[in-house]
Amino acid sequence: MKTTIQFGPQHPVWVEPLRLKLTMDGEIVKDCELEAGFCHRGLEKKFEWDYNKGAYLSERICGICTQHHSTCYCTAVEGTMGLEIPRRAAVIRTIMLELERLHSHLLAIGLTLESIGFENLFMLCFRNREIVLDMFERTTGNRVLHGINIVGGVIRNIGPEMAKELEDFCDIMEKRCLDLKDMILKSYTIRERMQGVGVMSEQLARDLCVVGPVARGSNVPYDIRAVAPYVLYNEIKVKPIVETSGDCWARSVVRVRELFQSIDIIRQCIPLLADAGEDIFAKSKTLPEKEYFTRVEAPRGELFYYAKGKKSKEMDRIKVRTSTYGNGPGFVPLIKGSHLADVGLITITFDPCIGCFDR
Amino acid sequence: MITLDDPIIWKIAFPAVMLILAPIIGGLLIGIDRKLTARLQNRAGPPIVQPFYDVLKLFGKEDKIVNKTYLVFAVAYLLTVVLSTGLLLFHYDLLVITFMFGLSFIFLVLAGYSVRSQFSYVGSNRELLQMLTYEPILLLVVFLDRLVTGSFQIDAIWSFTEPAKTEPLLYTLPLALLALFLILPIQLRKSPYDIAEAHQEIAQGPVTEYTGKFLGLVTIAHFYEVFFVLWFIGLYFVQNWAVRIGLMALAFLFSIVIDNVTARLRVDQMIRQVYIIGLLLIIVNLAYILITGKWIA
Amino acid sequence: MLKILANIGKNLISKPYTSNYPFTPYQHFPGVRADVTFDGTKCILCGLCQRSCPAECILIHKEQEQIEYLNTQCIRCGYCVRVCPTNAISQNEVYTKPSRQRLTVYTKVTNENAPVIKKRMAAEAAKKAAAEKPATAGTGPAKPAGEKKVDEKKTSA
Ligand code: SF4
Ligand code: SF4
Numbered sequence: 001m002k003t004t005i006q007f008g009p010q011h012p013v014w015v016e017p018l019r020l021k022l023t024m025d026g027e028i029v030k031d032c033e034l035e036a037g038f039c040h041r042g043l044e045k046k047f048e049w050d051y052n053k054g055a056y057l058s059e060r061i062c063g064i065c066t067q068h069h070s071t072c073y074c075t076a077v078e079g080t081m082g083l084e085i086p087r088r089a090a091v092i093r094t095i096m097l098e099l100e101r102l103h104s105h106l107l108a109i110g111l112t113l114e115s116i117g118f119e120n121l122f123m124l125c126f127r128n129r130e131i132v133l134d135m136f137e138r139t140t141g142n143r144v145l146h147g148i149n150i151v152g153g154v155i156r157n158i159g160p161e162m163a164k165e166l167e168d169f170c171d172i173m174e175k176r177c178l179d180l181k182d183m184i185l186k187s188y189t190i191r192e193r194m195q196g197v198g199v200m201s202e203q204l205a206r207d208l209c210v211v212g213p214v215a216r217g218s219n220v221p222y223d224i225r226a227v228a229p230y231v232l233y234n235e236i237k238v239k240p241i242v243e244t245s246g247d248c249w250a251r252s253v254v255r256v257r258e259l260f261q262s263i264d265i266i267r268q269c270i271p272l273l274a275d276a277g278e279d280i281f282a283k284s285k286t287l288p289e290k291e292y293f294t295r296v297e298a299p300r301g302e303l304f305y306y307a308k309g310k311k312s313k314e315m316d317r318i319k320v321r322t323s324t325y326g327n328g329p330g331f332v333p334l335i336k337g338s339h340l341a342d343v344g345l346i347t348i349t350f351d352p353c354i355g356c357f358d359r
Numbered sequence: 360m361i362t363l364d365d366p367i368i369w370k371i372a373f374p375a376v377m378l379i380l381a382p383i384i385g386g387l388l389i390g391i392d393r394k395l396t397a398r399l400q401n402r403a404g405p406p407i408v409q410p411f412y413d414v415l416k417l418f419g420k421e422d423k424i425v426n427k428t429y430l431v432f433a434v435a436y437l438l439t440v441v442l443s444t445g446l447l448l449f450h451y452d453l454l455v456i457t458f459m460f461g462l463s464f465i466f467l468v469l470a471g472y473s474v475r476s477q478f479s480y481v482g483s484n485r486e487l488l489q490m491l492t493y494e495p496i497l498l499l500v501v502f503l504d505r506l507v508t509g510s511f512q513i514d515a516i517w518s519f520t521e522p523a524k525t526e527p528l529l530y531t532l533p534l535a536l537l538a539l540f541l542i543l544p545i546q547l548r549k550s551p552y553d554i555a556e557a558h559q560e561i562a563q564g565p566v567t568e569y570t571g572k573f574l575g576l577v578t579i580a581h582f583y584e585v586f587f588v589l590w591f592i593g594l595y596f597v598q599n600w601a602v603r604i605g606l607m608a609l610a611f612l613f614s615i616v617i618d619n620v621t622a623r624l625r626v627d628q629m630i631r632q633v634y635i636i637g638l639l640l641i642i643v644n645l646a647y648i649l650i651t652g653k654w655i656a
Numbered sequence: 657m658l659k660i661l662a663n664i665g666k667n668l669i670s671k672p673y674t675s676n677y678p679f680t681p682y683q684h685f686p687g688v689r690a691d692v693t694f695d696g697t698k699c700i701l702c703g704l705c706q707r708s709c710p711a712e713c714i715l716i717h718k719e720q721e722q723i724e725y726l727n728t729q730c731i732r733c734g735y736c737v738r739v740c741p742t743n744a745i746s747q748n749e750v751y752t753k754p755s756r757q758r759l760t761v762y763t764k765v766t767n768e769n770a771p772v773i774k775k776r777m778a779a780e781a782a783k784k785a786a787a788e789k790p791a792t793a794g795t796g797p798a799k800p801a802g803e804k805k806v807d808e809k810k811t812s813a
Contacts, residue, residue: 053710117623123400141689189622399664403672
C-alpha cells in the first residue's frame with residue numbers, strides 16, 4: 001500500500017512554510033514533490049519606489065541574512081549611479097557581512113542538530129549565537145534587522161573602542177566555536193545519523209547549479225567571495241572551503257569550518273579600520289539610470305540583485321535571485337529513496353529559508 | 360492493634376498507597392527531569408511541578424474529538440498502565456506484568472491507527488517496531504530472573520513478610536540489568552531511541568490527534584510509566600531500601616544524561632544496536648549463571 | 657562524546673544563561689535603536705519625514721499642526737532622524753514595552769518658524785487687527801498650547 005505524506009506546510013522541523021508531498025513505501029520515500037510559494041509577498045514589485053527605502057525593504061526579504069541582502073541591494077543601486085563608497089564604509093560592511101555569516105551558520109548548525117533530536121548542542125549553538133546578536137546590538141543598535149546599510153555607505157561608525165570589543169569578541173567566539181567543533185566532529189551518534197545520508201554527487205551538484213555550502217560540500221569550489229570579489233574581498237583573500245563526500249555531514253562540516261574563516265576575516269578587517277578615512281557615507285550627485293547587477297556570497301550561497309534605474313528617485317526594476325531558490329531543486333533527488341527520518345535532516349542541511357525562497 | 364510488622368500493612372496498605380502516589384512521583388520525576396535537562400543545557404528551566412500544571416491546563420481545555428475509538432484507546436492505555444503498575448506493586452506474576460505493560464503500548468499503537476492522520480500512522484508503525492525491539496529483551500531478562508529465582512512470582516525475589524532468601528539479583532544478573540538500561544530510553548521515550556515521538560519528523564507520533572482531557576489522560580499514563588519502569592529496575596536490589604532507591608536514581612540519571620549526549624537514531628540503527636548489544640549481554644549473563652550454577656530449574 | 661559530557665557537567669555547575677525575563681528586565685546595550693520622539697518646538701512641518709519613512713508610520717497633519725506617529729508600525733530604522741532638516745526627531749534608547757493595543761502618539765507642533773504656523777498666525781493677526789481696528793489694541797495672539805498627548809486606539813483589525 002502506498003501512503004502519501006504531506007510534509008508541511010506546517011511542520012515542526014521547518015519554522016517556515018514549504019510543502020513536500022512524499023509517497024512512502026513503509027519508511028522509505030519513493031517519490032517527492034516540492035511545492036513552494038506559501039509566503040510570496042510580491043517584494044520585487046514593491047521595490048519600485050524610493051531607492052533609499054529599498055535598502056530597508058531588501059533587509060526584510062530574509063531575516064537571517066539581512067546584511068547580505070541590503071549590501072547586495074546597495075551595491076547594485078550604487079552601481080546604477082556610478083557611486084563609489086568610502087573605504088571605511090566598505091570595511092564596516094565586510095565586518096558586518098562576516099558577523100552575519102557567523103550567526104547564520106550557527107543557526108543552521110543548531111537547527112541541523114535539532115532535526116536529529118540533539119537538543120543539548122542545539123541550545124549550545126543558540127547560546128553562542130546570542131553572543132553574536134549581542135555584538136550586533138552593540139555595533140548597529142538592532143539585533144536582527146540591522147538597518148545599517150544605506151545607498152552610499154553605512155550609517156553607524158565602528159570607533160576604536162568598538163574595534164577593541166570586536167577583537168575580544170573574536171577571541172571568545174573562536175574558543176567557543178572550537179569547543180562546538182570538537183563536540184560535533186567527535187560525536188558518534190551525529191556521525192551515525194549524518195554520514196552517507198543525502199549524498200549529492202559532484203556531477204549532480206554541477207547539473208543542478210546548487211550554490212553555497214551545498215555546492216562546497218559536494219566538492220565544487222564555488223564561492224563568490226573568491227570568484228567575483230566585492231566590497232573588500234579583493235584585498236582579503238578567501239579560499240573556498242571544500243568537502244568531498246557531498247552528504248549531510250559534509251555540508252554541516254563546511255558550515256562549521258566557515259565559522260573559523262569568518263572569524264579570521266573579521267580579525268583581518270579590524271586593523272584596516274584604523275587607517276581608513278573618517279567618511280562613512282558618500283552623497284550621490286546623480287540619480288539611478290543605468291542597469292547593474294551584483295552578486296554576494298550569502299551564508300546560503302550566491303545572492304543576485306539586478307537593478308535598473310529610470311533617472312528618477314524610483315527604481316525601474318529590481319530582480320532578486322536568492323540562494324535558497326537556487327538550492328531548492330536540490331532536495332528532490334536526494335529525498336527520493338531516503339528514510340522518512342532523514343527527510344527533515346536533508347532539507348535542513350540545505351538551510352532552507354522560505355522567506356527568501358518565495359520573496 | 361496493627362503494628363509495622365503486620366503483613367496487612369506490607370501486603371495491602373503499602374502497595375495501595377504507592378499506587379495512589381505513583382502518578383505524583385512520576386510527575387515529579389518528569390519535572391525533575393525537565394529541570395535537570397534545562398540545567399544541563401544551561402537554561403533556567405521550568406519549576407519542578409510544571410508537569411502537573413500542564414495536565415491541569417489540559418483538563419481545562421476544550422476537546423476536539425476526532426472519533427470515539429480514539430478516545431476509548433486513550434482510556435484503555437491509561438487503565439492498562441495503571442493495571443500493570445498495580446500488579447507490580449501487589450507482587451503478581453512477573454510474566455503477566457511484562458505482557459500487561461506491552462499491552463498498554465499496543466493500545467497506543469491502535470489509537471494511532473484509528474485516526475486518519477498520516478503522522479499517527481507512521482508513529483504507530485514506529486511504535487510497533489520499538490515494541491519489537493524492546494519486548495524480546497525485556498522478556499529474556501524476565502526469563503533470566505525466572506532462572507535464578509525459580510519462579511515468575513515477585514515473591515520469589517522478595518517477599519514483604521519474610522526476609523529474602525536469595526541473594527540480590529544484581530549479583531547474579533548484572534549484565535541483564537545493563538540490558539534493561541539499554542532499553543530504558545525506549546520505555547521512557549528519550550534520545551537516542553525516541554523515534555516514535557520524534558516531533559521533528561512525525562509531529563507527536565500516535566498521540567498527534569489527542570487534545571484536551573484525553574491528552575491529559577495520556578500524559579498521566581506516562582507518569583505511571585516512568586514510575587513503573589524505575590520500580591521494575593528497583594527489583595534488582597530489594598534487600599536494602601537505600602541501595603534500591605539508589606539504583607532507581609542511577610537509572611533515572613543515566614537516562615537523562617544519555618538523552619543529553621546523543622542524537623536520535625534511525626529505526627534500523629536502533630534495532631541493530633539494541634539487538635546486538637542486548638542479546639550479547641543476555642547470552643553472556645546466561646553463560647555466567649550456567650557456569651556458576653546459580654540456576655534453579 | 658567525552659567532550660559533550662564534560663560540557664554538560666560544566667553547564668550543570670555554572671549559572672543559567674537564560675534570565676527570568678519579565679521579572680529581571682532585559683539589559684540592553686547603549687546605542688540601541690528604539691522608537692522616535694518628535695520635538696514640537698523644532699519641527700517646521702516640512703513633511704520630509706513622512707515621505708521618507710519606509711514603514712509609512714509618520715503622518716503630518718498640516719492643518720491641525722500636529723504629527724501623528726504610529727509607534728507600533730515603526731520599524732525603528734532611524735531614517736527619519738537622518739532626513740529631518742531641523743533635528744526635531746530623536747531616537748530613544750529604551751525598547752517600547754509590548755502592548756496589546758496600537759500605540760499612536762500625537763505631537764502638537766508649536767514652532768513659530770514653521771511656514772504653516774507663520775501663515776496662520778499672520779492671518780489671525782490680520783483678522784484680529786481687522787476686528788480690533790474700531791476698538792483699542794488688545795493683547796497679542798494667544799500661543800497654542802504645546803503639549804504631548806498620548807492616545808491609545810483600540811485595534812480594529
Ligand atoms: S524610525 Fe524609520 S520607520 Fe520609524 S518613523 Fe522613523 S523612518 Fe519611519
Ligand atoms: S519632524 Fe523634521 S522632517 Fe518631519 S516635518 Fe518636522 S521638520 Fe520636517
